[in-house]
Amino acid sequence: MNNKASKEPSIKASADGATKFTDSYYEAINTKRASLENFYDPNASIVWNGNPMTGGVAFAAFFERMPATHYDVQSYDSQPMLVPGTTGGPCNYMVIVSGSVKYGDSKEQRGFSETFVLKPSSTDPNRYVVATQGFRLVV
Amino acid sequence: MNSTALRPQGSHGGITKRAGGRARVDRDGDLDMDGPSGGRGGRGRGNRNRGGGGGGAGARGGRSGAGSIIPTGPAAGRADLGQNKNRGIPARGPRNGTVSVSETLVEVRITGWKDSKGSAEEAIAFLERKSRIKLRKTLKQGDTIIAQVPFPKIHSILEWNDAQFASSKLRLAAPSLGRLDVTERSEAVISRANPANKDTVDTIQALEGVLANRYNPGGKFLDLSRLGEDVLLRANGFFQLSSTTSKMFPALMQVAEKKFTTAQQKRDTVHSVSLAYNNLKDVRAVTSLSVTFPDLKNLSLEGNSIEDWKMLDNWRHRFRNLEQLVLSGNPVTSQQGYVEEAYRRGLDPAIKRKIAAESAAPATVPTGPDGRPILPRRVQPRFIQDDYGVGMKFLSRFFETYDADRASLLREFYDAESLFSLSVNTSAPRTQEQQNTRQFWDEYIPKSRNLKRVSHSKGRTDRLAMGPDEIARLWGGLPATKHDLANNDAWSFDIWPVEVMSGVMGVLCTVHAEFQELNKVDGPQKIVRRSFDRSFMLRPDVLGEVKVANDMLVVRAYGGFDSWKPEDGSGSTGGGGGHEVGEAAKKSMCEQLMAQTGLRLDWATMCLSETGWNMDSAWKAFLEAKANGAIPQDAYLPGTTTTTPTAAIGVNAAGGGGGIL
Numbered sequence: 016m017n018n019k020a021s022k023e024p025s026i027k028a029s030a031d032g033a034t035k036f037t038d039s040y041y042e043a044i045n046t047k048r049a050s051l052e053n054f055y056d057p058n059a060s061i062v063w064n065g066n067p068m069t070g071g072v073a074f075a076a077f078f079e080r081m082p083a084t085h086y087d088v089q090s091y092d093s094q095p096m097l098v099p100g101t102t103g104g105p106c107n108y109m110v111i112v113s114g115s116v117k118y119g120d121s122k123e124q125r126g127f128s129e130t131f132v133l134k135p136s137s138t139d140p141n142r143y144v145v146a147t148q149g150f151r152l153v154v
Numbered sequence: 155m156n157s158t159a160l161r162p163q164g165s166h167g168g169i170t171k172r173a174g175g176r177a178r179v180d181r182d183g184d185l186d187m188d189g190p191s192g193g194r195g196g197r198g199r200g201n202r203n204r205g206g207g208g209g210g211a212g213a214r215g216g217r218s219g220a221g222s223i224i225p226t227g228p229a230a231g232r233a234d235l236g237q238n239k240n241r242g243i244p245a246r247g248p249r250n251g252t253v254s255v256s257e258t259l260v261e262v263r264i265t266g267w268k269d270s271k272g273s274a275e276e277a278i279a280f281l282e283r284k285s286r287i288k289l290r291k292t293l294k295q296g297d298t299i300i301a302q303v304p305f306p307k308i309h310s311i312l313e314w315n316d317a318q319f320a321s322s323k324l325r326l327a328a329p330s331l332g333r334l335d336v337t338e339r340s341e342a343v344i345s346r347a348n349p350a351n352k353d354t355v356d357t358i359q360a361l362e363g364v365l366a367n368r369y370n371p372g373g374k375f376l377d378l379s380r381l382g383e384d385v386l387l388r389a390n391g392f393f394q395l396s397s398t399t400s401k402m403f404p405a406l407m408q409v410a411e412k413k414f415t416t417a418q419q420k421r422d423t424v425h426s427v428s429l430a431y432n433n434l435k436d437v438r439a440v441t442s443l444s445v446t447f448p449d450l451k452n453l454s455l456e457g458n459s460i461e462d463w464k465m466l467d468n469w470r471h472r473f474r475n476l477e478q479l480v481l482s483g484n485p486v487t488s489q490q491g492y493v494e495e496a497y498r499r500g501l502d503p504a505i506k507r508k509i510a511a512e513s514a515a516p517a518t519v520p521t522g523p524d525g526r527p528i529l530p531r532r533v534q535p536r537f538i539q540d541d542y543g544v545g546m547k548f549l550s551r552f553f554e555t556y557d558a559d560r561a562s563l564l565r566e567f568y569d570a571e572s573l574f575s576l577s578v579n580t581s582a583p584r585t586q587e588q589q590n591t592r593q594f595w596d597e598y599i600p601k602s603r604n605l606k607r608v609s610h611s612k613g614r615t616d617r618l619a620m621g622p623d624e625i626a627r628l629w630g631g632l633p634a635t636k637h638d639l640a641n642n643d644a645w646s647f648d649i650w651p652v653e654v655m656s657g658v659m660g661v662l663c664t665v666h667a668e669f670q671e672l673n674k675v676d677g678p679q680k681i682v683r684r685s686f687d688r689s690f691m692l693r694p695d696v697l698g699e700v701k702v703a704n705d706m707l708v709v710r711a712y713g714g715f716d717s718w719k720p721e722d723g724s725g726s727t728g729g730g731g732g733h734e735v736g737e738a739a740k741k742s743m744c745e746q747l748m749a750q751t752g753l754r755l756d757w758a759t760m761c762l763s764e765t766g767w768n769m770d771s772a773w774k775a776f777l778e779a780k781a782n783g784a785i786p787q788d789a790y791l792p793g794t795t796t797t798t799p800t801a802a803i804g805v806n807a808a809g810g811g812g813g814i815l
Contacts, residue, residue: 019620030605030614062648065534067738069488076482080530090579090604094704096654097571100696111689111706113579119527126583126713128687130664132652147652149664154583154713
């Protein structure tokens with residue numbers, strides 16, 4: 016257990032970071048698309064329903080063309096990304112989200128699954144940005 | 155495996171090889187160009203734009219001959235040429251009182267043969283043999299041979315200008331070409347557009363139909379996006395040959411031109427044009443757009459393969475009244491300094507957004523045939539960027555083993571810092587049949603780490619298993635499962651490289667599929683079907699072995715597998731070949747096939763392009779060719795042994811050497 020205890024701060028930070036991230040990210044995607052770019056690392060690798068994209072600018076431009084969306088996060092989980100032989104310091108977080116989404120005027124609820132890798136921003140190490148994002152409609 | 159690997163594809167040419175370009179001299183000293191496209195109306199020299207399916211022809215041209223998986227070479231094109239050689243151009247009756255352009259003969263003047271070792275007759279024979287075009291009414295006049303060629307063939311014969319002939323170069327010119335009248339030219343453009351359909355009238359009707367279908371009078375919007383997927387165009391035989399996309403567009407514009415007689419009419423009728431997702435590398439193929447609609451206000455080139463501002467500069471000034479140019483989804487937008495450059499050119503994202511909000515956002519969202527809103531990108535097949543097959547190999551081993559022997563997976567892939575957690579989404583959308591069935595989650599809830607529900611620090615820590623022992627305990631408390639690996643369609647996975655931490659590369663695998671579970675609460679007879687999402691982050695351990703850094707499982711009610719079925723039909727569930735498949739999807743399919751077969755990139759590309767970019771067909775073709783001994787050893791990546799996969803993801807990854815991550 017000693018090993019896990021030593022990782023306790025990372026585990027807690029990744030959970031808190033994920034909560035903060037999912038709250039603000041899905042609010043932005045539903046209502047403030049103009050701010051989406053700010054969530055991303057400039058080189059973020061994104062795979063959206065099998066379509067690769069690079070960076071928040073590209074993703075935000077893509078999302079501008081989306082019909083209105085209503086995402087509802089139903090569950091999420093987060094883990095720190097640990098690499099043996101490395102010590103201390105902030106690590107990246109992996110977040111997995113499961114939920115429903117409605118597009119446009121449609122009443123239909125689709126299921127989605129989304130996986131993120133969050134990493135400290137290069138300009139502000141206290142802020143976490145999306146380094147990787149994988150999205151699939153799953154229902 | 156680097157962070158640029160995910161940049162939009164198409165700019166690197168890694169996937170497709172272009173035919174042509176390099177000329178070589180054969181044993182007779184004859185110039186043998188790598189397939190000028192002969193009877194297809196000429197490739198248009200310097201035209202770098204290939205439309206849909208262009209990669210196919212490129213790969214074919216790039217490697218042909220013995221040992222090929224599928225008979226190589228553009229057979230359709232060859233048959234076409236043969237016919238012309240034997241019978242000349244099929245005669246066509248007059249239409250609307252004018253003589254069909256295909257009957258018009260154009261004069262070709264051939265010089266340069268005098269300096270050679272050959273005679274005029276030999277020069278004529280040489281050209282006819284090489285071009286497979288019959289030279290008519292040949293006449294020798296001093297050092298010039300004068301011949302006649304049907305108009306549709308003129309560009310093909312002119313491709314042989316500068317051809318090496320008996321120690322000299324032949325010069326070909328058609329001085330009268332510029333004097334042909336406009337009607338003839340436009341008709342020639344149209345007839346060239348569709349070599350599969352010889353009747354120009356039909357072609358015009360088909361193109362008129364396409365324009366009518368794609369014009370939205372309310373929005374004054376002509377939507378020419380995704381032409382490669384157009385049912386009407388396909389039904390009329392467009393895109394059967396790789397070169398026809400670039401020919402089709404000018405023809406479409408000619409038909410549009412005929413519809414509107416005055417500039418005012420065009421100005422009033424069409425304000426916006428979308429050319430999105432046409433696989434355009436530059437804008438040369440659609441130059442005719444600026445001629446037909448010079449007063450256009452909005453133009454979308456979204457989702458093409460435009461790499462360079464230079465590709466646009468020559469073109470943009472032609473549209474003097476253009477207010478909005480959408481370039482998102484082109485490689486040019488990933489270039490450094492794009493935002494500054496866009497601003498300088500008045501394409502600042504803020505301006506774009508403003509205009510897009512005003513002009514593009516429709517009150518109601520258009521819906522597809524399934525009644526669902528159409529999203530700007532379609533669902534694509536598995537995205538797999540797995541250079542050494544690490545991800546495929548892992549997933550294959552993991553899901554083959556998970557049901558029966560979880561302990562051996564823990565030994566093989568999990569170390570002291572591996573993490574596993576499970577979260578249950580009890581309210582996830584589900585299939586219609588599942589709507590009214592009660593779901594039992596009793597065996598999962600006590601272990602679920604859904605952070606939305608579990609807020610105490612202790613609970614969060616306790617439910618995160620670290621190291622093989624804790625993970626074994628957690629897995630041991632979960633119901634027994636059965637994953638069906640045989641149903642390929644039921645599995646979705648995307649694989650790509652990701653930085654685990656600064657300087658340490660890993661591989662992310664995101665999986666969506668289903669399992670059956672023996673649900674004890676419902677009694678031993680009851681088999682419950684569940685869907686799950688599972689993401690694995692793979693990383694090296696201190697010895698460089700592949701280990702799981704993160705294993706995150708979401709269990710939810712059964713949701714079926716329709717949602718990841720590729721919408722362009724290019725996936726395993728798709729029908730025949732010839733679909734418009736994006737470059738990125740092609741690259742991903744190549745990677746997947748390479749991982750499955752151990753083939754080198756050029757062979758994997760060829761195999762896929764020959765089978766219309768359909769994974770299943772490509773796999774079958776590979777097996778067939780392999781069984782026939784048609785694949786030479788050098789077609790494989792070094793050190794590869796190939797075994798037949800036993801299941802959907804039961805594939806043998808290419809046996810890459812050490813240093814995998």
